[in-house]
Amino acid sequence: MAQSPDRLPRRAFLKRAAALGGMAAAGGSVASLLAACGGAATPTSSTAAATAAATKGAASGAAPTVNALLFPIGSNATPNPVTIPDGLSTILLDKNLFAQLVRPDPNTDQPAPDLAKSWEVSQDGLTYTFHLRDAVFHDNTPVTASDVKFTMDLIMAPSTTGGFRTNMGPLKATNVIDDKTVQMVMSAPYGPFLTMLQYNIPVLPEHALAGQDINKPTKFVENPIGAGPYRWKESVQGDHITVTAFDKYWDGAPAIPQVIYEIIADVDTQIAKLKAGELDFVMVEPSQIASIQGTNVQMSYANQTNYYYMGINDQNPLFKDYRVRQAMSMALNRQSMLQDVYLNHGQLIASPIDPTMTWAFDKSLQPWPYDVSQAKALLQQAGCTVKNGVLTSPTGQPYNFKILVDIGNPTRKQFGLIAQQSWQQLGMKPQMDFEEFNNWYTQIGNMKFDTAVEWWITPNDPNAVRGGYDSQNDGTDPQHPNFDDPQTNQLFAQGVAQSTPATRTPIYDKLQARLKQMQPDVFMLFPQEIRGFSSRVHGFGPIGIRDALYYTYRWTLSA
Numbered sequence: 283m284a285q286s287p288d289r290l291p292r293r294a295f296l297k298r299a300a301a302l303g304g305m306a307a308a309g310g311s312v313a314s315l316l317a318a319c320g321g322a323a324t325p326t327s328s329t330a331a332a333t334a335a336a337t338k339g340a341a342s343g344a345a346p347t348v349n350a351l352l353f354p355i356g357s358n359a360t361p362n363p364v365t366i367p368d369g370l371s372t373i374l375l376d377k378n379l380f381a382q383l384v385r386p387d388p389n390t391d392q393p394a395p396d397l398a399k400s401w402e403v404s405q406d407g408l409t410y411t412f413h414l415r416d417a418v419f420h421d422n423t424p425v426t427a428s429d430v431k432f433t434m435d436l437i438m439a440p441s442t443t444g445g446f447r448t449n450m451g452p453l454k455a456t457n458v459i460d461d462k463t464v465q466m467v468m469s470a471p472y473g474p475f476l477t478m479l480q481y482n483i484p485v486l487p488e489h490a491l492a493g494q495d496i497n498k499p500t501k502f503v504e505n506p507i508g509a510g511p512y513r514w515k516e517s518v519q520g521d522h523i524t525v526t527a528f529d530k531y532w533d534g535a536p537a538i539p540q541v542i543y544e545i546i547a548d549v550d551t552q553i554a555k556l557k558a559g560e561l562d563f564v565m566v567e568p569s570q571i572a573s574i575q576g577t578n579v580q581m582s583y584a585n586q587t588n589y590y591y592m593g594i595n596d597q598n599p600l601f602k603d604y605r606v607r608q609a610m611s612m613a614l615n616r617q618s619m620l621q622d623v624y625l626n627h628g629q630l631i632a633s634p635i636d637p638t639m640t641w642a643f644d645k646s647l648q649p650w651p652y653d654v655s656q657a658k659a660l661l662q663q664a665g666c667t668v669k670n671g672v673l674t675s676p677t678g679q680p681y682n683f684k685i686l687v688d689i690g691n692p693t694r695k696q697f698g699l700i701a702q703q704s705w706q707q708l709g710m711k712p713q714m715d716f717e718e719f720n721n722w723y724t725q726i727g728n729m730k731f732d733t734a735v736e737w738w739i740t741p742n743d744p745n746a747v748r749g750g751y752d753s754q755n756d757g758t759d760p761q762h763p764n765f766d767d768p769q770t771n772q773l774f775a776q777g778v779a780q781s782t783p784a785t786r787t788p789i790y791d792k793l794q795a796r797l798k799q800m801q802p803d804v805f806m807l808f809p810q811e812i813r814g815f816s817s818r819v820h821g822f823g824p825i826g827i828r829d830a831l832y833y834t835y836r837w838t839l840s841a
Contacts, residue, residue, distance in 0.1 A: 349538070349539055350539060351562050351819070351834065352544060353542065353544070353561070354545075354563070355370075355371040355523075356547050357371045357547060358545060359543065361375055361502075361503050361514070362496070362502070362506075363376045363379075363380055363484045363486070366445055374543070374828070375523060375543055376482070377510070378511060378512040378831060378834055378835075379508040379510045379512060380484030380510045382484050382485060383396060383401075383412055383479055383483070384396055384398055385829075386825060386832065388823040388832075391742050392477075393477060395415075396832075398413060400412075400413045401413065403781070407781035409467050409468070410475060410476075411463065411465050413462060413463055414430070414463070414464070415532055416532070418532075419490075419507050420508060420509070420514070421487070423487060423489060424461075425487075426462070427462060431456040432492070433488075434453065434466065435456060442496055446481065446483060450475075452470045453468060454468060471781050473781050474741070480741070484508065484509075487509075511527070512528055513527075521545060522542055522543060522545060523545075526539065526540045527539050536834065536835035537838045538834070538835070549570075556579055559578060559816060565812070565813060565814075566813060566814045568812060574814050579814045580815040581813075582822065583811070584810065584823075586739060587636060587638045587739060587741065588636070588739045588826075589631055589737065590806045590809060591634070591738070592610070592685075592735060592736070592806065593731070594610070594801075594802065594804065595732055595764070596764050599675065599679060605664040608650065609657040609660040610705060610804055611805070612652065612654070612656055617630065620807050630649045632648060632649040632798045632805060633793075633797040633805055634738070634747045636808040638742055642783070643794075644794045654708070661673065664676070666681075671709060673708055673710050681705075681711060684715040684731070685698045685714055685733050685735065686717060686722060686733065687715065687716050688719045688722035688735075689719065698714055699714070729764060739828070744777060744786075752774040753771060754775075765802035767800055769796055770802075773790075773793040776789045818839050818840045820837065820839070821838050
């Protein structure tokens with residue numbers, strides 16, 4: 283699966299904890315592991331005969347029969363759910379290893395019980411009381427309120443690097459009432475709290491982590507202990523990670539005995555292995571759909587809280603005037619992006635609040651139309667002129683800038699090329715800047731770009747995009763200023779202070795209209811998630827794969 287991290291705060295690059303140098307390496311390559319899983323009673327056993335059979339099958343082109351879910355990740359993963367080293371790969375692994383207080387409902391994506399069987403919210407919206415079910419960690423130790431407090435205190439500690447601390451909002455204290463009751467107290471009302479709590483906030487065992495530095499818990503990541511449906515088995519650096527069914531999981535033992543995360547960075551290789559029956563899932567780009575259809579692959583489409591946009595460095599003098607950004611939006615042929623590149627698997631959007639946020643999304647707000655003439659008129663109003671065929675700013679600076687795109691993704695490459703062609707119609711002279719993913723990631727986080735093809739997968743709440751557009755909640759590093767609009771800041775503050783959708787919706791209607799007007803980024807489209815599943819996989823839900831993985835234990839494999 284191609285890497286797709288959540289977008290970083292725009293004013294301060296989130297300094298991720300360095301990936302730990304080594305993880306426990308056991309067993310052999312995926313090939314030998316598949317041979318073992320195919321017929322051995324004990325998953326770790328691997329006889330010479332089984333290995334030879336697997337090799338013979340591979341040579342003949344026959345796909346191995348494996349009683350394990352074969353799932354690709356783009357890089358090594360380090361099971362530290364607090365600091366999230368290795369980004370998306372770690373997040374995908376953590377879904378099966380760890381359990382949370384709440385998790386996304388498999389049909390609605392709304393907060394549903396997990397380790398917390400129920401909860402109440404005080405009338406003033408400041409206190410959340412959670413009642414824990416009887417559940418155990420992988421070492422059979424009971425999950426208690428003390429573990430919840432330990433986890434939340436770790437997340438909120440100033441010494442903790444990275445992670446999802448900002449998602450917890452004004453969390454002031456976590457208090458143990460008794461072994462099965464825990465309270466979380468806010469310093470101010472925080473409407474999105476439950477939604478944020480279901481987004482990568484697992485409960486960790488205090489007894490297994492006490493005394494370790496959470497930024498580098500070497501012993502823990504060698505043998506992580508969670509309360510999820512699968513427990514740690516092994517990791518072979520650069521090859522695979524295996525987790526095995528936990529038969530004491532609170533919601534019943536998993537139907538699939540093992541999940542093998544194969545480390546495959548190349549998307550084309552993932553597709554080839556899916557078609558050959560050697561993977562059970564792949565995230566698919568629209569341009570790859572035709573090559574998969576007609577094979578033993580199930581195509582699946584799901585909505586996830588995500589949107590594509592052309593990121594703009596608003597502090598670049600060329601883009602400071604919102605009318606220039608409006609013009610860039612109106613000159614961008616987004617309909618072509620949706621129809622010709624994304625094959626209509628999505629819809630155009632007017633703001634970063636997308637249709638999955640059903641109660642907040644303003645269906646009546648239409649995106650700017652594709653109108654090059656009106657775009658040119660806006661540029662004139664902003665004081666821009668065309669000299670020798672080149673658009674110049676009111677200060678005489680030519681609109682020569684770069685469009686940053688990560689290498690290797692055909693969809694994002696096409697988006698960048700369409701933007702280049704669209705903006706050339708205005709007299710702008712954008713140049714393509716293709717960078718390896720990690721370089722792209724760093725430049726985006728450090729605001730070292732002019733414009734860029736970006737996407738943002740967030741929790742299912744409008745406040746999740748606050749870090750991108752509220753200058754007062756966007757980091758503290760003065761070296762990375764970006765979009766700054768007092769009215770936008772005020773609307774975000776008002777929306778988060780309300781506790782119910784009924785009181786929050788009118789505020790977010792105003793916010794969406796304001797963001798459409800100001801266009802801090804050029805909002806393009808809300809894409810469907812396109813997935814390919816092996817025909818033997820059954821039971822996956824209609825929600826995005828990041829949330830569907832919480833329910834892997836309910837999936838089944840046919841022969």
